[in-house]
Amino acid sequence: MRDALTEPLVAVEVGRPPAYQQVRSAVADIATLTRRELLIWLRNPAFIFFTIIQPVMFVLLFRYVFGGAIPVKVRGGYVNFLMPGIIAQSAAFASFGTAIALARQLQRGVIDRFRAMPMARSAVLLGRLSADTMRLVVTVLVILAVGYAVGFRFQNGFVAGVLMVLLAIVFGVVICTISGFVGLAIKDEESVGSFGLVWLFPLTFVSAAFVPIQSMPGWLQAFAKNQPVTTVIDEMRALALGGPLGLHAWQSALWLAGIAAVFVPLAVRAYRRAT
Amino acid sequence: MTTSGAQPTWDGPAVYVEGVHKSFGEVQALRGIDLVVERGHVLGLLGPNGAGKTTAVKVLTTLLAPDRGRALVEGRDVVRSPEAVREIIGLAGQSTAIQEELTGRENLEIMGRLYHLDAETRRRRAGELLERFDLGEAADRPTRGYSGGMQRRLDLALSLVSRPAVLFLDEPTTGLDPRSRLGMWEVIRELVSSGTTLLLTTQYLEEADELADEIVVIDHGKVIAAGTAQDLKNRVGGDVVEFHVVERDRTAEAVEAVRALSGSAPSVDADAGRVSIRVGGSGSSALVETVRRLDARSIHTEGLGVRRPSLEDVFLALTGHGAAEGDAPASQARRGRRSGRRS
């Protein structure tokens, strides 16, 4: 064996490939990881349950069980009131998969393996995000189809309807950044599964998603009225059913941009540190 | 496969580590580690739980930046050119990084895609590795249903997709049953015979003895010994007298009886009632003396005999505690080896 201390060695310099090549290979890696995550999702009954079956159950439950008892002043009745709310709620809960999958992959060493490979650092998180976005599109469209089957109709034209769907997806993606951070910060699949997403319950249920805020006690109204989920749902309702668009649009944009501005860097930092 | 142009030549060792320190807050995981692995050699990094093995591997595979010191892999600095290091290494970490929802073949082919192999090469490579690691039959089943040994083999296969020049295996057999362990050794030996440089960590002395050309023993973040298995055994000097006490509760008494035969305290596995005494040189005269003393107190033994020192003895001689006890103080360690592990 050589004596490490008596023989100073000079490291070799290795040139990096040109920028365009780095971008091209990063894009290829993101595409590969997107496919990988979607394949995992399709093979995992629990993920399918959370992103498809549970939302559909919620639609039916609220439409037929609770719906009759919730009076709303909306054209077309409760089902029209409900659908934008339930779409937003489901989009938020779909981020459960993001948190669980990240925590699991971190815990199992999958992410360490990726990071020891010649791959753009950003590829793992971006691949995840792009797969989650596609998943969200599927979730939202399935709920919408079920909604149509149980009587929901857009009241405000096609373009506004499409915008509502887009807003729901953007909202879901932004919530994914919070969940992604939670998953990476907690790093433990079981903990994430049991309490990593409790914050989603007050946020989605103490909102305008299922009931008019006026029906809540005063002290809750203050929170429910001003929190981001309500703001986004109000805007989605305005798009789906008609009504003033301006105010909620701004508020939603600010909220979503604000959340992303806080949680994207936090998630990236947690990703860098976690090992 | 590599994205950089011409490969710079390097005639130094495949792995070179100099004075590497790494702390996690208060915990000093590495306190000045030096390592050299020559090309085509196998280095066994041996140490108990918490010794710093995984931390060392993570520094070498660019997953953790050292606080101080230098680490080169094929001459490439892990801090200054981590991308260049990642291009030539393979890693199988302490926990298997396979994705359980995917089949063995899918796991391998996705890995090939991430190394930018073309479709044909990707498929061929996956097929080759599945065959080589005896996973052909299970290739198209989700890996969730694989046994521990199969998962480990697939994990190793994953780290070989890119034909790495230097391979890092962190406790490749921990948690495997003896049969799977032997299978894994076979696979690793074959791999090494094809010229791959390998750094492997282990808590098992016999594993390092079996697989490694050179062994570096670390404890509490420091190298405490280095050399071939034979070098290390010579260090203990002399033979080991060993016996089992029939009446387990008289083990302490037996230890008392033979204590004076050696300069160092006998090591004891209380659960098995086993006592090992390192005797300087003359094994047979010490054996006679042992028999005499135990007989005088009517302590019955079985399996009494002399043997050459094992690496376990080396470890005891070097650290004052057995390999399995980790941070346990020497006195406590004498209560015997536990099989618990995992960081």
Ligand SMILES: Nc1ncnc2c1ncn2[C@@H]1O[C@H](COP(=O)(O)OP(=O)(O)OP(=O)(O)O)[C@@H](O)[C@H]1O
């Ligand atoms: N991320 C971390 N944060 C804090 N402490 C850590 C971290 N990683 C390792 N340590 C500590 O550093 C020390 C060395 O850990 P390391 O994982 O390198 O040991 P090891 O030799 O691999 O042990 P094992 O056989 O249990 O895998 C231990 O005391 C461990 O608790």
Ligand SMILES: [Mg+2]
């Ligand atoms: Mg370890």
